Amino acid sequence: MTALSVQGVTVIRGDRPVLDAASLTVAAGEMIGVVGTNGAGKTTLLRAALGLVPLKAGKVELAGRPLDRLSDAARARLAAYLPQERHVGWNMSALRIAALGAVDLAPQEAEQAAGAALLRVGLHDVRHRGVLDLSGGERACVLLARLLVTGAPLLLADEPIAGLDPDAQLLAMELLREETRRGAAVVLTLHDLSLAARFCDRLVVLHHGRIAADATPLGALSSEMLAAAFNLDGALEMIDGAPRLRVQRRVSP
Numbered sequence: 001m002t003a004l005s006v007q008g009v010t011v012i013r014g015d016r017p018v019l020d021a022a023s024l025t026v027a028a029g030e031m032i033g034v035v036g037t038n039g040a041g042k043t044t045l046l047r048a049a050l051g052l053v054p055l056k057a058g059k060v061e062l063a064g065r066p067l068d069r070l071s072d073a074a075r076a077r078l079a080a081y082l083p084q085e086r087h088v089g090w091n092m093s094a095l096r097i098a099a100l101g102a103v104d105l106a107p108q109e110a111e112q113a114a115g116a117a118l119l120r121v122g123l124h125d126v127r128h129r130g131v132l133d134l135s136g137g138e139r140a141c142v143l144l145a146r147l148l149v150t151g152a153p154l155l156l157a158d159e160p161i162a163g164l165d166p167d168a169q170l171l172a173m174e175l176l177r178e179e180t181r182r183g184a185a186v187v188l189t190l191h192d193l194s195l196a197a198r199f200c201d202r203l204v205v206l207h208h209g210r211i212a213a214d215a216t217p218l219g220a221l222s223s224e225m226l227a228a229a230f231n232l233d234g235a236l237e238m239i240d241g242a243p244r245l246r247v248q249r250r251v252s253p
């Protein structure tokens with residue numbers, strides 16, 4: 001089943017397109033990494049998929065249903081979003097913040113689901129502490145737990161591993177991968193190309209607002225694409241069955 005369909009979407013900011021005729025289809029059970037340099041349009045693509053920015057052209061469907069015909073409640077049941085910004089306005093407990101993701105559960109059930117999600121992200125012991133008393137990385141993991149609690153068929157996460165230590169980065173990627181095993185579709189933006197290649201089924205390379213590649217990691221991160229979209233010399237190689245990225249900055253002659 002198709003969880004997300006983005007068809008010819010263009011988003012204009014000021015007088016220039018930040019997303020230019022982008023098309024993307026994501027099936028249930030897939031994990032798609034959206035990669036590109038700063039300003040390539042990654043966040044705009046996720047926000048466009050949720051109807052959070054106006055479209056100049058194109059259309060979006062969630063689970064085969066036109067996005068512009070969905071109520072806010074229906075949209076929330078079909079897709080959940082973890083934004084890049086991690087601002088929390090009130091010092092509520094980690095448990096209460098995570099429970100906010102369980103929009104259709106009774107309060108006691110939502111708290112139970114939140115506790116289970118905080119256990120998954122390694123924060124069960126601090127579940128009663130205020131989120132503003134936690135470190136930035138811990139707060140990010142609380143918000144990841146809130147995303148997991150939703151149980152939505154489509155999860156979109158904007159830079160979910162930014163600011164996390166290496167162990168937490170791997171845990172976050174493993175948890176999102178686990179969500180695909182229950183049948184969810186996962187779309188996330190990443191700057192770490194090595195982790196993207198390791199965990200994602202496909203990589204979508206954005207370059208100046210256009211989709212420059214949509215393929216397996218080996219296909220998307222070819223030496224030609226690394227040079228054109230990232231200004232890098234090198235290649236993605238398979239070593240002992242695992243992807244390894246060997247790159248360096250391109251030096252102009």
